[in-house]
Amino acid sequence: VSSASASPLIARLAERTAAREREGVLRRLRTSDAAPPGRRRFEGRTLVDFGSNDYLGLASDPRVIEATREGARIWGVGAGAAHLLGGHTRVHEAAQEAIADWTGRESALLFGCGYLANLGIAQALVGTGDTLVEDKLNHASLIDAARISGARLLRYAHADCGAASRRLETLEGSALLCTDSVFSMDGDVADLPALARICEANAAALWVDDAHGIGVLGASGAGAAVAAGLGQAEVPVYMATLGKALGVSGACVAGERRLIEGLVQFARTFVYTTASPPALAHALIASIAIARSEGWRRQHLSALGTRLRAGLASLGYESRSATPIVPVVVGCAQRAIEISAALFERGFWVPAIRPPTVPDGTARLRVSLCAAHELSDVERLLDVLSEFADVKMPDATVY
Numbered sequence: 001v002s003s004a005s006a007s008p009l010i011a012r013l014a015e016r017t018a019a020r021e022r023e024g025v026l027r028r029l030r031t032s033d034a035a036p037p038g039r040r041r042f043e044g045r046t047l048v049d050f051g052s053n054d055y056l057g058l059a060s061d062p063r064v065i066e067a068t069r070e071g072a073r074i075w076g077v078g079a080g081a082a083h084l085l086g087g088h089t090r091v092h093e094a095a096q097e098a099i100a101d102w103t104g105r106e107s108a109l110l111f112g113c114g115y116l117a118n119l120g121i122a123q124a125l126v127g128t129g130d131t132l133v134e135d136k137l138n139h140a141s142l143i144d145a146a147r148i149s150g151a152r153l154l155r156y157a158h159a160d161c162g163a164a165s166r167r168l169e170t171l172e173g174s175a176l177l178c179t180d181s182v183f184s185m186d187g188d189v190a191d192l193p194a195l196a197r198i199c200e201a202n203a204a205a206l207w208v209d210d211a212h213g214i215g216v217l218g219a220s221g222a223g224a225a226v227a228a229g230l231g232q233a234e235v236p237v238y239m240a241t242l243g244k245a246l247g248v249s250g251a252c253v254a255g256e257r258r259l260i261e262g263l264v265q266f267a268r269t270f271v272y273t274t275a276s277p278p279a280l281a282h283a284l285i286a287s288i289a290i291a292r293s294e295g296w297r298r299q300h301l302s303a304l305g306t307r308l309r310a311g312l313a314s315l316g317y318e319s320r321s322a323t324p325i326v327p328v329v330v331g332c333a334q335r336a337i338e339i340s341a342a343l344f345e346r347g348f349w350v351p352a353i354r355p356p357t358v359p360d361g362t363a364r365l366r367v368s369l370c371a372a373h374e375l376s377d378v379e380r381l382l383d384v385l386s387e388f389a390d391v392k393m394p395d396a397t398v399y
């Protein structure tokens, strides 16, 4: 097929892609092969994987794998229908109950993934005439959620509770304040108690995206809201993803029963999609039980993070991180790519993250830790990074 026969729209798209390549910012899909926990295999080489959000190492846990097998034996693999059309099985229901119980919420609802859950929350809760107030560094799915809902989007400077409060003070109509709990590219934790107070003072509702907090934060891993002592009244809309620390796939929204009942009616991303595979709901129940009970995974993660942050600080890389996500901000996008490539050659998978995913001038390596890592993996990474420490932009930590 000659390119001349392509539709003008596809030709225009191809031109935009080519422009990205010319500017050296083309995104590339890299295909990996099976590897042991904490490792990733590319092109015949096994690397230490510092790019995964499988924080607790549960994606490859034999008990979770066995539960997936058992779930598939009982339920088959796919649900075959949307939740409202017969696809909602008893094992989906049991997984929802396990999540509600763990997070101390009345009820919970499964979604296909976090992106869809966020869109669905906004579709159900807000519309034209309402306002969504969001942290500037919120995940892209939360920005898209505002767009799809038709609500007005107001953003505030990252982690600036005063600015968030000012955004709410002058509003008319209903407002929802939405924040990542753990910011996905910086690893810092939002001040949820302060945001809850601001919401209460301004009759707004707080919506927390705990994609990177569930499993990781709190004594039993119940996530950022529980870790901050905030119940359903203070954080009425709680979303967590199930494909990161829990090692499975999908997402859940948890809160009061009326919220969940309303999502079943009005979240189009719940209604008009096939239910997630029941085999995965079966796996999720096993994975939640492990995440709740095996505190050593969180302790080990925390020790790895402490070592990594201390080592990076001694190389001059400070960060706001307080979690297994640790950014190494080098500033220049091209340099971040070069360092990532050099690390690849030395046996480490550490993705470079560039604008527009992060603000201009703050390109970085995003290191994410996993309970399957050894302290020696972190030590070796620091050794290699020390060879590049001089390339940091002078103001790169002031981002």
Ligand SMILES: Cc1ncc(COP(=O)(O)O)c(C=O)c1O
Pocket: 112, 113, 114, 115, 116, 118, 139, 141, 180, 184, 209, 211, 212, 241, 242, 243, 250, 251
């Ligand atoms: C903060 C945040 N919210 C939502 C998502 C989307 O979740 P999912 O991957 O399940 O679609 C992600 C990342 O994937 C995330 O980092």
